[in-house]
Every structure is written in C-alpha cells, then in structure tokens.
Amino acid sequence: MKLRPVLLVILIVCGFYYLTTRMMPVGALAGLLHHSLPLDGTTTSTLSGPAGSLSLTEANAAPAFDAEEQQNIAVYKRALPSVVNITSTAVAFDFFYGPVPQQGQGSGFILNKEGLILTNNHVIDNAQRVEVTLSDKHQYKAKVLTTDKAHDLALIKIENAPNLVPATLAGSQGLTVGQRVYAIGNPFGLSGTMTRGIISAIRSIRGQEGNPIEDAIQTDAAVNPGNSGGPLLNSRGEVIGITTLIASNPNGGADQSAGIGFAIPIDTAKAVLDDFAKYGHVRRPSLDIVTLPIGPDIADQIGLPAEYGILIERVLPGGAAERAGLHGGTQKAWEGNTPVMLGGDLIVEADGQTITTPQDLSNVLNAHHAGDTISLAIFRGHQKMSVKVTLSDAKEAASGQSV
Known part of the structure; x- marks a missing residue:
C-alpha cells in the first residue's frame, strides 16, 4: 500500500514527459505560458492571410507619460492657441515689368484679446497684404500698426476674431545658460510645430539687416525658415523671446537649422510696446x-x-x-x-x-x-x-x- 503513491507520482511524471516531448513541438508550451502569463505588459497576436501568418508583440495598454513628457505636453497645450501663422504677399516685377506676387511665411503670437500680434519686421517687410491663420485654422487679414527695423520687430492687428488667447509674457533678465526652452512656430509652413532645447548663450549679434541685437538668446532648439516671429518659451510656457534668426550656412545652400538659433529678448519687445502705447510709434x-x-x-x-x-x-x-x-x-x-x-x-x-x-x-x-x-x-x-x-x-x- 505504501508503494501506491510512489508509483502514481512516477506515472504522472512519465506521462508529462511523453506529452511534452512527443506530442508538442519544441517551444509550444513556452508559447502557451507566454500568452497566459504576460510578464512584461505585452501580448502576442497573430495576423493570418493568403501570404501567411505574422506575429506581432503588442502593449496591453498605452504607458503613462513620464514627468518630462508631461511638461512638454503642458507647454505645448498652453502656448499653441496663442501662436499664429503669418503669410505676407509682396509684388515684384519680372524682366518685362510684369507684376509677380511673392509670398513669405513666418510666425507670431497674440498679445491681447483685441487682436494685437507681435512678429519680426522681416516677416512682413514691404508686404502689400498680410494674412494671419490662427491655431484653429481661421484666417484674417491683418493691418501693420508699427515696425521697428532697428530691433526687427513689428506689431500687427486682426479684427473681429473671437476667443483669442493671449500669450503670457515673462521677463528676459536672469536667463541662464542651460535653461530649457521651447520654440513653437511654422517652420517651412508646417503649422503648430514645437521643438525643444536649451539656452546655449546670451550674446550680442547682428540681425538680418546688420542691426545690433543686444542680449540675444542663443538656443539649440531647432528653428527653421517660418519660425521667425514665433515665441521662445520657458518651461512654464511663458514667452521669453521672439525667434528671429538662424546661423547662416558659410558654405551656402538653403538656410536650415544648424543647432544655432537666436531670439530677441522679450524685455526689448516690451520696451518697444511701451513706446507704441505712449507715442503711437516706436521711440527707442x-x-x-x-x-x-x-x-x-x-x-x-x-x-x-x-x-x-x-x-x-x-x-x-x-x-x-x-x-x-x-x-x-x-x-x-x-x-x-x-x-x-x-x-x-x-x-x-x-x-x-x-x-x-x-x-x-x-x-x-x-x-x-x-x-x-x-x-x-x-x-x-x-x-x-x-x-x-x-x-x-x-x-x-x-x-x-x-x-
């Protein structure tokens, strides 16, 4: 009687061995265990069709955003409604003196609910028509109120635009190299694009027209043609600068991001706006x-x-x-x-x-x-x-x- 339990155990072990080695292909049991016990939060699914079967490993659920991603998303959601796309149309003349419309693109950001928008002067310079596209894709004709070529700034206005979201302006004194920054704009016409980087330096530079820009914010956040006039933001989504310039390519070719972009400090823009409020024009x-x-x-x-x-x-x-x-x-x-x-x-x-x-x-x-x-x-x-x-x-x- 004492041998019966021992014989039963031996019989079960032999049966299990025969089943797994003779009746199932190698790895089949591991596959079953993988399906039933997902240890890494994934499952394997199989797609079948005339071309055969295809196994895919899929996540059981979308992973939660980490703290850094959450901050990026928060900055984008806060700032995007204030950023606009600006299209300027000028008229040039061909060899036979025929008018040829020429279009340029840039960015800007909303200052108040009355429709004031700040951008770069070179975005709208010599334009016969200026149009603004909001983040909700509504378009408006804009009027140029004042320009400041010395600081490459321009103030334009749109009318009868409801529910405008003004940008929040910070200060630009006390900025520190290494501080994280974000640029939102319309590079190459791709509206609503955000890039991220750090402040690489704060230095004096010459603008596109040779004008001096003091305390320019240098950043490695990718900026390209079309970003001009858009906001440079801190990690709270507040404007600290106006994107204005990318480092020129000494070997020629198309201007594009080289990891060196510059922004006009927002305190300079505030001084220009203060002049406009007091005198109706810029008196720097x-x-x-x-x-x-x-x-x-x-x-x-x-x-x-x-x-x-x-x-x-x-x-x-x-x-x-x-x-x-x-x-x-x-x-x-x-x-x-x-x-x-x-x-x-x-x-x-x-x-x-x-x-x-x-x-x-x-x-x-x-x-x-x-x-x-x-x-x-x-x-x-x-x-x-x-x-x-x-x-x-x-x-x-x-x-x-x-x-």
Whole structure:
C-alpha cells in the first residue's frame, strides 16, 4: 500500500514527459505560458492571410507619460492657441515689368484679446497684404500698426476674431545658460510645430539687416525658415523671446537649422510696446555711438585706465553723443581681421550702474525713452569725467550701427 503513491507520482511524471516531448513541438508550451502569463505588459497576436501568418508583440495598454513628457505636453497645450501663422504677399516685377506676387511665411503670437500680434519686421517687410491663420485654422487679414527695423520687430492687428488667447509674457533678465526652452512656430509652413532645447548663450549679434541685437538668446532648439516671429518659451510656457534668426550656412545652400538659433529678448519687445502705447510709434532711445567691448587683455595692450567698459569707436554725426561732447577714436588698429578705432572715451558707468558690456548699456537705455537724460561716467585718457547725455530717437539717428 505504501508503494501506491510512489508509483502514481512516477506515472504522472512519465506521462508529462511523453506529452511534452512527443506530442508538442519544441517551444509550444513556452508559447502557451507566454500568452497566459504576460510578464512584461505585452501580448502576442497573430495576423493570418493568403501570404501567411505574422506575429506581432503588442502593449496591453498605452504607458503613462513620464514627468518630462508631461511638461512638454503642458507647454505645448498652453502656448499653441496663442501662436499664429503669418503669410505676407509682396509684388515684384519680372524682366518685362510684369507684376509677380511673392509670398513669405513666418510666425507670431497674440498679445491681447483685441487682436494685437507681435512678429519680426522681416516677416512682413514691404508686404502689400498680410494674412494671419490662427491655431484653429481661421484666417484674417491683418493691418501693420508699427515696425521697428532697428530691433526687427513689428506689431500687427486682426479684427473681429473671437476667443483669442493671449500669450503670457515673462521677463528676459536672469536667463541662464542651460535653461530649457521651447520654440513653437511654422517652420517651412508646417503649422503648430514645437521643438525643444536649451539656452546655449546670451550674446550680442547682428540681425538680418546688420542691426545690433543686444542680449540675444542663443538656443539649440531647432528653428527653421517660418519660425521667425514665433515665441521662445520657458518651461512654464511663458514667452521669453521672439525667434528671429538662424546661423547662416558659410558654405551656402538653403538656410536650415544648424543647432544655432537666436531670439530677441522679450524685455526689448516690451520696451518697444511701451513706446507704441505712449507715442503711437516706436521711440527707442539711442546714444548714437559705435562701441568696442573692453576686457583686461585689451585694456592692458592699449594702456586704458580701467580693465572693463565699452570704448567709443565712433560718434555718429548729429547724434546724442556728439551733442554731449563725447569723443570717438582717432587711431586705426586691428582686432584680428576687424578694423577698430582707438583713443575714444571709455564708458564705465551709466546712471550709476557699472558698464562692462554693450548689454549692460542696452539694459540702461531700455529703462528710458528718447528725450530722457542719463549720466555717464567715462575715462578720457586717464581722467575720469561725468557727462550728461540727452538720448535721441534711434530712428532719427544718422546712418551707422549704434547704441
């Protein structure tokens, strides 16, 4: 009687062995177990047809978004309704003087529910007709209210557009290299496109028309033709800049993203908007000077009394600096391959604030209007002086690159 349980166990084991090795193909049991016990959240399905069978591994359910993806989605949902596509139509003439319509595309963003939209000046420059397409695909004709070529900005307006969603504007002071940013626009006409990157640098650059852009935000977020005028956003979906420029290709070819794009800081745009609200047009203040940033090495080489500041290379005729008696350079020299003029006044303070870069001076000017008077601390030779300067209107200044 004691042997009966043992014999029963042996019989069951032998039967299982015979069943799995002789009556089932190799791996069939593993397949059954895989179907019945999905350990990785997937199942296998089979598609059958005249061409044969095809096995697919499918997820049981869509995975949840991680924290980074959730933030990306939140920025996009918040900002997209404020971003617009702008189409500008200009008329050129062919060889036989026949009119040939030419279209350009760019982006912009809504400032208020009354239909004010901010974009780049070069998006609508010389256009006979400007049209705006909202994120809901409704189209409106737009009127150009004012332009500021010096800062490559333009303010346009659409009428009778209901339920507009204004963008939220942040500040651009205190931005940090490494900070995450997002660009939304219409690259190559592909509306509602978002790209992501970081702030790569904050530097002074020259715009498309050679105009200086102080404190430009450099980013590696992919921007392409059609992004111009669109918003550059922080991680909360607030506007910190206006996408304006991509690095040019030195070898020629089509302009496209090279991982180096630039945006106009939103504080510059706020100053322009403030002018428009007060005067009905842009009155950006200017000193009407061409400058050279000074560091310790240059200061030591040319014998300056301070190792920081901005040196006045040239004073524009009839401008604010000339009227105040400021001096430009008189001695031609070279910085690399670039000619510079030495011997001019060295600006080290403006309204009590230390000036080490053109950006510092730009920040002081943006706190003022044309017609305001500011105080400059300068070195003329080795003598430190204080000079009062009444700021001029940038658009009234003589030709030349100035601040």
